[in-house]
Amino acid sequence: YNQLIQPIRMRQVRVNVQTGLECEANINIIAKFDECSPVYKGEYLDTSSHLGTPYQSGAALKTASFGRSTTHHYDGGGYVVDLPLLMSPEQTVSKFEELKKARWVDKHTRAVFIDMVTYNPTNLFYLSVRLTFEFLPYGDVRPAYSFRIFKGDVIASQIDQVILFWLDIVAFCFIFLYVLFDI
Numbered sequence: 306y307n308q309l310i311q312p313i314r315m316r317q318v319r320v321n322v323q324t325g326l327e328c329e330a331n332i333n334i335i336a337k338f339d340e341c342s343p344v345y346k347g348e349y350l351d352t353s354s355h356l357g358t359p360y361q362s363g364a365a366l367k368t369a370s371f372g373r374s375t376t377h378h379y380d381g382g383g384y385v386v387d388l389p390l391l392m393s394p395e396q397t398v399s400k401f402e403e404l405k406k407a408r409w410v411d412k413h414t415r416a417v418f419i420d421m422v423t424y425n426p427t428n429l430f431y432l433s434v435r436l437t438f439e440f441l442p443y444g445d446v447r448p449a450y451s452f453r454i455f456k457g458d459v460i461a462s463q464i465d466q467v468i469l470f471w472l473d474i475v476a477f478c479f480i481f482l483y484v485l486f487d488i
Contacts, residue, residue: 306426306427307423307424308423308424308425308426309390311390311421312388312389312390313388313419313420314387314388314421315385315387315388315418315419316417316420317409317410317414317417318379318380318415319351319355319413320346320349320413321349321350322341323342342413342415344377344415344441355384356384356408358386360382363382365382366383368381368382371437377416377439379415379418386400412440415441416437416438418435418436419435419436430455430456431454431455432454436449436450437450
């Protein structure tokens with residue numbers, strides 16, 4: 306019953322390749338490899354074009370930084386792929402196969418965020434979902450998720466919604482008065 310109300314956005318954060326002694330890794334591992342992909346830090350952020358997709362800043366994407374991940378605080382920028390609302394399931398699978406074949410996610414990827422917003426007309430609420438996959442330098446992938454529910458607007462023709470709206474206002478007024486009298 307939930308309806309998508311904006312395109313599904315996949316955003317990737319990448320790091321630059323490091324070589325030799327500049328690698329932030331175990332010294333025994335560095336001797337075995339010519340290059341490494343470091344942990345995510347602002348100074349290692351890769352902002353060059355990736356598979357023909359330009360890097361976009363958080364301001365350009367209107368995306369806030371994200372800090373509820375398991376290891377790092379990521380800025381709002383990255384490489385974005387949007388899946389249009391009216392894509393058929395076959396087109397969606399085809400798009401994922403295309404990204405997989407082009408190696409959109411590789412050893413320089415540090416995080417992939419999948420954001421979507423749905424609307425539930427039955428219960429009159431919006432649901433914002435963010436799935437996060439962190440790719441750590443040593444090969445571990447750590448998933449995380451975030452759900453936020455927003456109540457829809459009050460519809461004047463539905464008396465129960467109007468009553469609940471005014472009860473919320475009264476409750477906040479009582480809380481404010483209680484704090485004021487307590488001070």
